[in-house]
Amino acid sequence: MTDTSINTKGYEGEAQFGDYFALLKPRVMTLVVFTAFVGLLAAPVPMHPFLAFCAVLFIAVGGGASGALNMWWDADIDAVMRRTQKRPIPSGKVTPDEALAIGLALSGFSVVLLGLAANWFAAGLLAFTIFFYVVIYTMWLKRWTPQNIVIGGAAGAFPPMIGWAAATGTVSVESVLMFCLTFMWTPPHFWALALFMRNDYDEAKVPMLTVTHGRRATRVHILVYTLLLAVLAIAAGFTSIGGPVYLAIAVVLNLLFIKGAIAIWRRDEEDSETDNFAVERKFFKLSLIYLFAHFGAILVEAGLAQFGMGGWS
Amino acid sequence: MIGKQHELHKRRFGRNMGVGLVLGAMIAIIFGMTIVKVNRGDFAMKPAEVQQ
Numbered sequence: 001m002t003d004t005s006i007n008t009k010g011y012e013g014e015a016q017f018g019d020y021f022a023l024l025k026p027r028v029m030t031l032v033v034f035t036a037f038v039g040l041l042a043a044p045v046p047m048h049p050f051l052a053f054c055a056v057l058f059i060a061v062g063g064g065a066s067g068a069l070n071m072w073w074d075a076d077i078d079a080v081m082r083r084t085q086k087r088p089i090p091s092g093k094v095t096p097d098e099a100l101a102i103g104l105a106l107s108g109f110s111v112v113l114l115g116l117a118a119n120w121f122a123a124g125l126l127a128f129t130i131f132f133y134v135v136i137y138t139m140w141l142k143r144w145t146p147q148n149i150v151i152g153g154a155a156g157a158f159p160p161m162i163g164w165a166a167a168t169g170t171v172s173v174e175s176v177l178m179f180c181l182t183f184m185w186t187p188p189h190f191w192a193l194a195l196f197m198r199n200d201y202d203e204a205k206v207p208m209l210t211v212t213h214g215r216r217a218t219r220v221h222i223l224v225y226t227l228l229l230a231v232l233a234i235a236a237g238f239t240s241i242g243g244p245v246y247l248a249i250a251v252v253l254n255l256l257f258i259k260g261a262i263a264i265w266r267r268d269e270e271d272s273e274t275d276n277f278a279v280e281r282k283f284f285k286l287s288l289i290y291l292f293a294h295f296g297a298i299l300v301e302a303g304l305a306q307f308g309m310g311g312w313s
Numbered sequence: 314m315i316g317k318q319h320e321l322h323k324r325r326f327g328r329n330m331g332v333g334l335v336l337g338a339m340i341a342i343i344f345g346m347t348i349v350k351v352n353r354g355d356f357a358m359k360p361a362e363v364q365q
Contacts, residue, residue, distance in 0.1 A: 017331030050349050
C-alpha cells in the first residue's frame with residue numbers, strides 16, 4: 001500500500017469530531033441535563049456547586065453513552081428510517097465498532113466519575129439506566145412489543161431521580177413523582193411522532209403501536225395516556241415538589257395537552273393527510289414545551305424555597 | 314522539527330483539536346473535584362489513624 005492510498009482512503013466521508021458527538025444524541029441530552037439538574041436542585045440536601053455541575057455532566061455523558069450504544073445496535077433500522085438515515089453510522093461516517101467502543105468507554109467513565117463526584121447509589125442508578133436503555137429497551141423490547149415506548153420510556157425518566165440521588169444518596173416520593181411525570185409523558189410524545197412519521201416504522205419493521213394495532217388505536221392510546229398524565233401532573237402540584245407556580249403552569253399546560261389529544265382522537269387519516277398532520281405535529285411540539293415547562297416550574301418552586309416562598313408552606 | 318505539514322494533519326485537525334479539548338476538560342474536572350473534596354475534608358485522617 002502506498003502512502004497516497006492511505007491518505008485518500010475514506011477522505012470523502014471521514015468522521016469529524018461533530019460526528020462522534022452526534023453519537024451521543026445531543027438533543028436527547030438536553031432533556032437529560034435539564035431534568036437531572038432539576039432533580040438535583042429540588043432535593044432538600046445542598047450540594048457543592050462544582051460537584052453538582054460534575055454530577056449533571058456525568059449523568060449527561062452516561063445518557064450520551066447509552067445513545068451511542070443504541071445507535072450501534074440499531075444501525076440496521078436507522079438506515080431504513082428517513083428520520084435516522086443521516087445518523088453517523090448509517091451515513092457511513094462512523095463505523096459500528098467505533099460507536100460500540102465509545103459507548104462502552106463513556107458508560108464506564110460516567111458511572112465511575114459520578115460515584116466519585118456524588119455517591120455510589122447515584123452511580124448505580126446511572127449504570128442501571130444505561131443497562132435498561134441499551135439492553136431492556138434497545139435490544140429486547142423495541143423490536144418485540146408495541147408497548148416498547150411505554151416501558152422503554154422509563155430509561156428517559158431516570159435522570160431527575162439520579163440527580164436527586166446525587167444530592168441525597170437515596171430515592172424518595174418526590175423523585176419517584178418526577179420519574180412518573182417523564183414516564184407517562186413519553187408514550188403520547190412518541191406516538192404523535194409515529195403518526196406523522198408514517199412509513200418509517202413500517203419499513204423498519206419496528207412493532208410500533210401504529211403498525212401493530214393501527215392508527216385509530218394509537219389515537220385512542222394518546223388520549224388515554226394524556227388524561228392519566230394530566231391527573232398525575234396536577235396531583236404532583238400538591239406535593240412537596242409542587243406549589244402555586246407549578247400548579248398554575250400544570251393546569252394550563254394539561255388543559256392544552258388534553259385539547260390537543262382530543263383533536264388527534266377526533267381526526268381520521270383523511271383529515272390528517274389533508275393538512276399534512278398539522279395537529280399531530282403541533283401536539284408533538286407542545287409535548288416538548290410541556291415537559292420543559294413542568295420541570296422548569298419545579299425548579300422555580302425549589303428556587304423560591306431558598307427565599308422561604310416556594311411550595312405550600 | 315517537522316517543516317512540512319502533512320495532509321493527514323490538516324484533515325484531522327478538527328478531530329484532534331476536539332479530542333485534545335475533551336482530554337483537557339477531563340483533567341480540569343478531575344483536578345477540580347479533588348480540590349473540592351480535599352478542602353471539604355473528605356480525605357482527612359481519623360484520630361485513630363493519625364495515632365497509628
